[in-house]
Amino acid sequence: MKKRSIFALASLTVVTSMLLSACGNSSAPKDPETPGAEGEVETITFINHKTDWETNGKWDEYMAEFNKVHPNIKVEIQTITDYAGQMKTRMNTKEYGDLLMLPADISPQDYALFFEPLGQKEELSEKYMGLNDRSFEGVQYGIPTQLNATGMVVNMKVFQNAGINEFPKTPEEFVKALETIKEKNPDVIPLYTNYAAGWTLSNWDFVRTGVSGDPDVTTKMAQDEAPFEKGDTMHTIYDVLFQVAEKGLIEADPTTSDWEQSKVDMANGKIGVMVLGSWAVPQVQAIVPENADDITFQTFPVTAADGKQYMGVGGDYNLAINVNSEHKEAARKLLDWLIDESAYAVENGGLPALKGGEYPPALKASQDAGVILLEENPAPAGKESLFSDVNNEAELGVGSTDLEKQRIIDAAVGNSNEKFEDIMNEYNTRWADAVKKFSSN
Known part of the structure; x- marks a missing residue:
């Protein structure tokens, strides 16, 4: 099967960095199904986004533990800050590592072009959770490193210093709370968007499951010709983003925001809220351990029609394993070890994909508060790639790129003359055209 350019898989126009050099591999080629001879060291490359673990030595610790079980497999770790963008460039070649994190915006029907099948989804689902996203026609191509809740990383001490002891439950209460924080503590940034980092803004899209309280929200959205109407889930989310930016409740110049510094500032009580996954909680807590109890994880401030929060x-x-890898068996051993045996998920504030795993403290706190954790249902058979197809055709980058969220912020802070409702109307038009195209196929 001829591999197409990854740029042909998504109609999104992505500006990428210059082509990275092919990843090194010191092992001589061998049959991927034939284990190395006794005493022979096989070298594999694992490409991932965990730059912080390379900096703090955590990956070295993990690979030392892995080598206690698999001494004949040497793992070369490569970490990338702009992971999604740079991996697009690498995947135009065959040199994108042996084991890697599967980029989010590849259409499911194209998984087989790039990734080795890991087994049948039905069989693997007896052991793992969270398999809906990276399967196609019953075949699994990726297994989650962890399950994350998406919501808000919060420095609750910032709220308490402003006289707010309970996290808001509606958009109106939330915006008012941020205004109170700014009024009482002008040096604090109530909400940090991380505009310049870009990838962080996709988290605003990922809260749609919780905001809607509907496990089928993504499947329905892929068939909805007007999902950005006022009162609908996506409009509600983007309206909060627009309001906090328009009211000056975000960083003064979002175009120069700094992701790494934002975590330091939040740990030190200089930022109130960031919309992220639960994985970010331990990263922030580790910066100033004595302030760790101040950092909590909250759901997006919306209460569903049934009176519950999700x-x-x-x-x-x-x-995932590179379909071109000459070391698939060794890569699979590392994959299985990371998910089945290591503490990767819990150490990153997530829920293990392995069923029966330990819940992280961040999610336990939300459960204690009565928040219901909700995993989306899989797309119906034959519609596995529908959302991805519609999203790519509309070029709105829902959950995959940052440009349209940046556009909302630009309009809010006066960097453009656009009006919020005009943007939403345009989104509806683009989305409707894409829905019509794929509903007729």
Whole structure:
């Protein structure tokens, strides 16, 4: 099967960095199904986004533990800050590692072009959760490193210092609370968008499961010709983003925001809220351990029609094996070890994909508060790629790119003359055209 360019898989126009050099591999080629001879060391490359673990030595610790079980497999770790963008470039070649984190915006029907099948979804689902995202026609191509809740990382001490002791439950209460924080503590940034980092803004899209309280929200959205109407889930989410930016409740110049510094500032009480996954909680807590109890995880401030609050839970990056790898068996051993035996998920604030795993403290706190964790249902047979197809055709980058969320912020802070409702109307038009195209196929 001829591999197409990854740029042909998504109609999104992505500006990428210059082509990275092919990843090194010191092992001589061998049959991927034939284990190395006794005493022979096989080298594999694992490409991932966990730059912080390379910096703090955590990956070295993990690979030392892995080598206690598999001493004949040497793992070369490569970490990338702009993971999604740079992996697009690498995947135009065959040199994108042996084991990697599966990029989010590849259409399911194209998985087989890039990734080795890991087994039948039905069989693997007896052991793992969160398999809905990276399967196609019953075949699994990725297994989540962890399941994350998506919501808000909050420095609750910031709220308490402003006289707010309970996290808001509606958009109106939330915006008012941020205004109170700014009024009482002008040096604090109530909500940090991380505009410049870009990828962080996709988290605003991922809260849709919790905001809607509907496990079929994504499947329905892929067939809805007007999902950005006022009162609908996506409009509600984007309206909150627009309001906080318009009211000056975000960083002064979002175009120069700094992701790494934002975590430091939140740990030190200089930021109130960031919309992220639960994985970010331990990263922030580790910066100033004595302030760790101040950092909590809250659901997006919306109460569903049934009076309950929900928090969407879904797979983080999935581990996948390069279909071109000459070391598939060794890569699979590392994949299985990371998911089945290591503490990767819990140490990153997530829920293990392995059934029966330990819940992280961040999610336990939400459960204690009565928030219901909600995992999306899989798309119906024959519609596995419908959302991805519609999203790519509309070029709105829901959950995959940052440009349209940046556009909302630009309009809110006066960097453009656009009006929020005009943007939403345009989104509806683009989305409707895409829905019509694929509903007729």
